[in-house]
Amino acid sequence: MVVKRMMKDLFEVTSTSRTAAGYAPAVSALCNRVSPRHWASRLIQIFLLLALASAVQASDLSATVDRNQIGIDETLNLRLRYSGDESGGQPDFELLEQDFDILSRQQSNQYRVINGRAESFVEWMLTLAPKREGKLFVPSLHYKGQVSDAIPITVTEAGSSPNAGDRQAFLEVELDKEEIYVQEQLLVKVRLYTTVGLHDIATEPLQIPGAHVEKVDEQRYERRINGVGHAVYELTYAVFPESSGELTIPQLNYVAVAGRRDPFSLFNRNSQRLRLRSEAKTIEVQSKPDQYSGSHWLPASSLGIVQSWSQDPENFRVGEPITRIIALRAEGLRAAQLPPLPKLGVDGLKTYPDQPQQDDQVDQSGVTGSRIETTAIVATKPGDYQLPPITITWWDTKTGRQRATQLPAFRFTVSGAAAAAPSQQPGERLPELKPGTEPVAEQSQFWRNLAIAALASHLLWLLYFFYLRNRGSITSSVEEKRQPNAEQQARALEKAVQSGDPQKIQQAILNWLRTRWPHISGKTLSEANRELRFEELQKLQRLLDAALYLTPPRPLNQQQMQILVSRLLKRELVESDAEEAKPLPDLFA
Numbered sequence: 001m002v003v004k005r006m007m008k009d010l011f012e013v014t015s016t017s018r019t020a021a022g023y024a025p026a027v028s029a030l031c032n033r034v035s036p037r038h039w040a041s042r043l044i045q046i047f048l049l050l051a052l053a054s055a056v057q058a059s060d061l062s063a064t065v066d067r068n069q070i071g072i073d074e075t076l077n078l079r080l081r082y083s084g085d086e087s088g089g090q091p092d093f094e095l096l097e098q099d100f101d102i103l104s105r106q107q108s109n110q111y112r113v114i115n116g117r118a119e120s121f122v123e124w125m126l127t128l129a130p131k132r133e134g135k136l137f138v139p140s141l142h143y144k145g146q147v148s149d150a151i152p153i154t155v156t157e158a159g160s161s162p163n164a165g166d167r168q169a170f171l172e173v174e175l176d177k178e179e180i181y182v183q184e185q186l187l188v189k190v191r192l193y194t195t196v197g198l199h200d201i202a203t204e205p206l207q208i209p210g211a212h213v214e215k216v217d218e219q220r221y222e223r224r225i226n227g228v229g230h231a232v233y234e235l236t237y238a239v240f241p242e243s244s245g246e247l248t249i250p251q252l253n254y255v256a257v258a259g260r261r262d263p264f265s266l267f268n269r270n271s272q273r274l275r276l277r278s279e280a281k282t283i284e285v286q287s288k289p290d291q292y293s294g295s296h297w298l299p300a301s302s303l304g305i306v307q308s309w310s311q312d313p314e315n316f317r318v319g320e321p322i323t324r325i326i327a328l329r330a331e332g333l334r335a336a337q338l339p340p341l342p343k344l345g346v347d348g349l350k351t352y353p354d355q356p357q358q359d360d361q362v363d364q365s366g367v368t369g370s371r372i373e374t375t376a377i378v379a380t381k382p383g384d385y386q387l388p389p390i391t392i393t394w395w396d397t398k399t400g401r402q403r404a405t406q407l408p409a410f411r412f413t414v415s416g417a418a419a420a421a422p423s424q425q426p427g428e429r430l431p432e433l434k435p436g437t438e439p440v441a442e443q444s445q446f447w448r449n450l451a452i453a454a455l456a457s458h459l460l461w462l463l464y465f466f467y468l469r470n471r472g473s474i475t476s477s478v479e480e481k482r483q484p485n486a487e488q489q490a491r492a493l494e495k496a497v498q499s500g501d502p503q504k505i506q507q508a509i510l511n512w513l514r515t516r517w518p519h520i521s522g523k524t525l526s527e528a529n530r531e532l533r534f535e536e537l538q539k540l541q542r543l544l545d546a547a548l549y550l551t552p553p554r555p556l557n558q559q560q561m562q563i564l565v566s567r568l569l570k571r572e573l574v575e576s577d578a579e580e581a582k583p584l585p586d587l588f589a
């Protein structure tokens with residue numbers, strides 16, 4: 001009241017004096033009414049009361065949002081501002097996390113002067129993603145005795161918000177089948193569509209309990225939807241369920257920032273953080289069919305088996321080792337799912353199996369598993385031999401029926417005779433034995449020498465056999481000198497392509513690669529492909545694999561083979577890994 005009365009007197013005198021003779025008479029009149037000492041005391045009280053009133057008025061906590069209605073797959077920005085003295089700390093956001101996920105949180109302290117009036121405040125900017133649909137509330141928040149107002153938020157289902165048709169980005173999940181068998185491959189494609197530049201994309205890997213999941217492909221391309229261009233980021237997963245029943249592909253959550261980064265913006269207001277959510281999907285997994293009669297359950301889209309030899313199998317000789325290589329390859333199965341091949345047991349043949357090699361190749365069509373078994377065979381006696389056929393029973397997932405792939409029986413002849421006993425020379429007489437005497441000492445000496453000779457011969461054969469098995473590493477330099485040069489191998493490769501024989505083409509490619517790049521350690525085309533990573537070589541391998549291992553085999557396109565081989569022969573080794581660091585399309589920032 002004192003302040004009001006003094007202010008009233010001041011303004012009355014001042015207003016009167018303005019119409020009369022200016023400010024000086026007004027001040028003189030006021031001083032005549034109030035003593036100087038009393039006047040100074042009143043002024044101090046006025047300033048203190050004004051400062052207190054200003055402080056009380058400045059302390060305030062306000063909350064605002066940029067949107068009150070959003071979809072479940074969208075986000076909103078909450079701005080919380082406290083005007084007053086700030087001495088550290090922050091509001092308690094625990095209540096907020098009951099209905100919202102806090103994707104990002106930023107804080108700033110500002111001080112500014114407007115029209116001579118100083119103002120300071122602290123501000124929090126939060127990006128929120130709703131946890132459920134329905135009517136939600138941003139609750140009242142508390143800070144330094146101040147309370148903000150609650151804000152209602154309406155959350156609709158995905159894509160049903162008013163601006164759903166103009167969504168900047170969204171997720172799509174696609175399954176390649178409606179139902180599958182246990183352990184059968186299911187391809188799951190997750191696509192991120194966007195019409196704006198995205199950066200800081202955080203993807204959530206696909207994880208499914210009770211299933212083996214493997215990422216097999218990653219693509220970036222563009223697609224037009226309703227006349228609008230979208231950049232697409234696509235991930236493909238191969239899923240192998242381990243048990244029958246209902247399989248659920250869970251909801252995936254991606255987080256990205258839309259818009260360009262602005263280093264001069266405090267809260268980067270030119271960008272928006274997006275939380276993208278896919279729909280969960282379910283698929284029925286059937287158990288193994290009752291009519292399936294195979295010993296191993298092999299659901300595949302194709303399966304093939306082929307054999308090769310380290311040298312011409314028509315030139316078998318007694319005691320000379322030769323290597324048999326059998327490759328089992330299946331599309332839609334992992335190598336770990338392929339069964340071991342039956343052991344070879346043929347009288348007169350000794351076998352020395354090597355450790356099997358397993359390999360998985362992945363592309364946009366899924367997983368292709370292969371199992372390669374290598375066995376060294378040594379014939380102990382001459383004659384005609386037959387290796388039994390190998391039959392693999394599997395389930396064709398394309399036609400939904402049981403099939404069998406067979407490696408036919410293999411017949412061959414082993415030449416070379418065993419060492420014959422020394423024959424009697426003409427005219428040579430046998431020693432006469434006296435009746436009643438036995439040359440025991442001479443006989444024992446003869447058998448002892450024979451045993452020593454047989455043992456030595458056996459040891460020599462073993463040493464020779466192990467020498468042959470390891471001769472690749474011992475005589476590599478000699479073999480390199482004997483190998484034809486790259487030009488000769490290139491001509492041989494072109495000739496093999498003209499023949500149209502996939503096995504000859506495969507071997508010719510390997511021979512040329514080893515001559516052109518001697519550092520390659522791979523023994524097969526797939527191993528060499530993994531080392532070099534040439535695009536032409538990958539395409540050639542897919543064509544050859546389809547011609548060699550698919551049932552029925554896929555015929556080669558000779559013109560396409562000639563083009564790819566021509567490009568391959570002009571190839572130079574590229575040391576950079578540019579393929580692995582391929583950037584996103586222009587729509588991705």
